[in-house]
Amino acid sequence: xxxxxxxxxxxxxxxxxxxxxxxxxxxxxxxxxxxxxxxxxxxxxxxxxxxxxxxxxxxxxxxxxxxxxxxxxxxxxxxxxxxxxxxxxxxxxxxxxxxxxxxxxxxxxxxxxxxxxxxxxxxxxxxxxxxxxxxxxxxxxxxxxxxxxxxxxxxxxxxxxxxxxxxxxxxxxxxxxxxxxxxxxxxxxxxxxxxxxxxxxxxxxxxxxxxxxxxxxxxxxxxxxxxxxxxxxxxxxxxxxxxxxxxxxxxxxxxxxxxxxxxxxxxxxxxxxxxxxxxxxxxxxxxxxxxxxxxxxxxxxxxxxxxxxxxxxxxxxxxxxxxxxxxxxxxxxxxxxxxxxxxxxxxxxxxxxxxxxxxxxxxxxxxxxxxxxxxxxxxxxxxxxxxxxxxxxxxxxxxxxxxxxxxxxxxxxxxxxxxxxxxxxxxxxxxxxxxxxxxxxxxxx
Amino acid sequence: xxxxxxxxxxxxxxxxxxxxxxxxxxxxxxxxxxxxxxxxxxxxxxxxxxxxxxxxxxxxxxxxxxxxxxxxxxxxxxxxxxxxxxxxxxxxxxxxxxxxxxxxxxxxxxxxxxxxxxxxxxxxxxxxxxxxxxxxxxxxxxxxxxxxxxxxxxxxxxxxxxxxxxxxxxxxxxxxxxxxxxxxxxxxxxxxxxxxxxxxxxxxxxxxxxxxxxxxxxxxxxxxxxxxxxxxxxxxxxxxxxxxxxxxxxxxxxxxxxxxxxxxxxxxxxxxxxxxxxxxxxxxxxxxxxxxxxxxxxxxxxxxxxx
Numbered sequence: 001x002x003x004x005x006x007x008x009x010x011x012x013x014x015x016x017x018x019x020x021x022x023x024x025x026x027x028x029x030x031x032x033x034x035x036x037x038x039x040x041x042x043x044x045x046x047x048x049x050x051x052x053x054x055x056x057x058x059x060x061x062x063x064x065x066x067x068x069x070x071x072x073x074x075x076x077x078x079x080x081x082x083x084x085x086x087x088x089x090x091x092x093x094x095x096x097x098x099x100x101x102x103x104x105x106x107x108x109x110x111x112x113x114x115x116x117x118x119x120x121x122x123x124x125x126x127x128x129x130x131x132x133x134x135x136x137x138x139x140x141x142x143x144x145x146x147x148x149x150x151x152x153x154x155x156x157x158x159x160x161x162x163x164x165x166x167x168x169x170x171x172x173x174x175x176x177x178x179x180x181x182x183x184x185x186x187x188x189x190x191x192x193x194x195x196x197x198x199x200x201x202x203x204x205x206x207x208x209x210x211x212x213x214x215x216x217x218x219x220x221x222x223x224x225x226x227x228x229x230x231x232x233x234x235x236x237x238x239x240x241x242x243x244x245x246x247x248x249x250x251x252x253x254x255x256x257x258x259x260x261x262x263x264x265x266x267x268x269x270x271x272x273x274x275x276x277x278x279x280x281x282x283x284x285x286x287x288x289x290x291x292x293x294x295x296x297x298x299x300x301x302x303x304x305x306x307x308x309x310x311x312x313x314x315x316x317x318x319x320x321x322x323x324x325x326x327x328x329x330x331x332x333x334x335x336x337x338x339x340x341x342x343x344x345x346x347x348x349x350x351x352x353x354x355x356x357x358x359x360x361x362x363x364x365x366x367x368x369x370x371x372x373x374x375x376x377x378x379x380x381x382x383x384x385x386x387x388x389x390x391x392x393x394x395x396x397x398x399x400x401x402x403x404x405x406x407x408x409x410x411x412x413x414x415x416x417x418x419x420x421x422x423x424x425x426x427x428x429x430x431x432x433x434x435x436x437x438x439x440x441x442x443x444x445x
Numbered sequence: 446x447x448x449x450x451x452x453x454x455x456x457x458x459x460x461x462x463x464x465x466x467x468x469x470x471x472x473x474x475x476x477x478x479x480x481x482x483x484x485x486x487x488x489x490x491x492x493x494x495x496x497x498x499x500x501x502x503x504x505x506x507x508x509x510x511x512x513x514x515x516x517x518x519x520x521x522x523x524x525x526x527x528x529x530x531x532x533x534x535x536x537x538x539x540x541x542x543x544x545x546x547x548x549x550x551x552x553x554x555x556x557x558x559x560x561x562x563x564x565x566x567x568x569x570x571x572x573x574x575x576x577x578x579x580x581x582x583x584x585x586x587x588x589x590x591x592x593x594x595x596x597x598x599x600x601x602x603x604x605x606x607x608x609x610x611x612x613x614x615x616x617x618x619x620x621x622x623x624x625x626x627x628x629x630x631x632x633x634x635x636x637x638x639x640x641x642x643x644x645x646x647x648x649x650x651x652x653x654x655x656x657x658x659x660x661x662x663x664x665x666x667x668x669x670x671x672x673x674x675x676x677x678x679x680x681x682x683x684x685x686x687x688x689x690x691x692x693x694x695x696x697x698x699x700x701x702x703x704x705x706x707x708x709x710x711x712x713x714x715x716x717x718x719x720x721x722x723x724x725x726x727x728x729x730x731x732x733x734x735x736x737x738x739x740x741x742x743x744x745x746x747x748x749x750x751x752x
Contacts, residue, residue, distance in 0.1 A: 229729035403561025
């Protein structure tokens, strides 16, 4: 190649010119836009069938369905290739606005007013919804918000990747089923689900410590795969232990909460207010925790574990603490879920759900509590809103794509925490790791 | 013991299954070597390789082949699987890894984008090719070829085993002897120093992904011959292959092979003792135990050393 370049043979130089051209930024952008449009055409197209496995691809790429995507692909590619000046001009005002917004301090009273308005909205608005949306608000959004806030402690605060998070949710739910006597094994005493909270949280906490104790000593990515394995072990055990968990049928007729003379019923609203209170309390507790000595220790660990250990932080203890707090929150959510829905089986706790909660945390903004709540609420609401347009089974195509796109373009999430986005920026410059996973060698090469 | 009756039978089928795990495990171990990163989407590369082989065999549509045709079909299917696997791995590296590497993203971001890619591919395959098992058309009449200690070795076992052995030896030589192998080892040892010595890190990483993809694609086809091809077959095979890689010592090419074989046999014997419903639990328990007792694996971690 080098000799050809020096001798300057015309054929080679055309080829080299083409190669050089293909490496230019706008060309790369155009190519990836075209690829994106083709991918979109495929994922929004018809599905394949058992008798004709290619019909899905054919129907999405060589049928009228694909035409708008191809047109869009051509237009976008042309804009990317030749419209550099126009796009820059179009983006400029947005950039300016962003620059101006930086460093502006919102006065305290404005924040307070916004908070009061939000509280009123959260208390009043659900009463105006239809029963369907009230159910969605509790089962799909409220529970997930609680789960995501808990996982945020593990992933966002301490920088550990936990892929078996739903296992603790399952432990909480099955503990509820056990102490309400809905499993083949009988408990020593029967309780109303409301009073099972401490037991279930204790069980999930214990499971978290047992699992985390040995594995948190390992490198971060091992933790991911071990927790994934643990999640599957819990699920498969629930499926296979007929005499213990009633196998695939699961538990039926778990009663609703009843406490202090009040009975929860099939109605979703009381559960909503319960969840609202629980989430508010947990958020208060976690944000205090994050701004305390413990939170600073977590930040130190995720930014540079070796340095943190060297300054005397017992890293294992703090990692275990984050892991256990996450696990117990998940167990807590499990109790509410079991009591609200009334029946549970192993299918309620697939690996997908762990991934889904993780997606919510990342989508909203790792380490930022408002972000995580927003992420969980949006991603819990979206599939129900889209239920008429997107088949339920295809939802995870979009979630997968969303994860990749977020990691490439906005790894800090929708409402990032300030500290987290600063870490990510520093990490781009090759300073620190931004999580307790170690750095990738050669990333800045 | 519960498996005394059919000990050898279980061992032989376990070795065949284990060699498939070994082929996938090599992809994990190689990528781990150059990036120090678990490639969570590798299981989907394996799955798409299986579909590649399946489509070729179906497309050719030869019924009841025998003799030379059978051999040609098996080799053709392996090649198709390898091509699908290699292309998938290449695209994966370009889309889910390279943009992040260019930005110097933290490790968590890599894992998450790999999980995203895995779910994207898994569910896309489910959507396009159907969410059910696709049995592979019969390529040969599988039967007993010879017996060892009273246990029969079937054609299936033999095909899978020999294909795996050939590829493993080839890979071992590539890593040890070729320029590319030297590049892979140098990046695994010290990426920065390697780039200062004139190694094109990006090229080496891309090629490492492709090699892993080729092996996983072939494994997908071989797995498909026996169990059929299904959109979600990657998850359990992938986690087990990762277990195998850790078991043998991650980054260690021969360790991955040993780990795969050990895991395949242990799993089969374990299933004989309890029940097949617990198959996945056995593999995960082995993983957890290995990580607790000997986190560096049976043969130890050996990043960037030949063999």
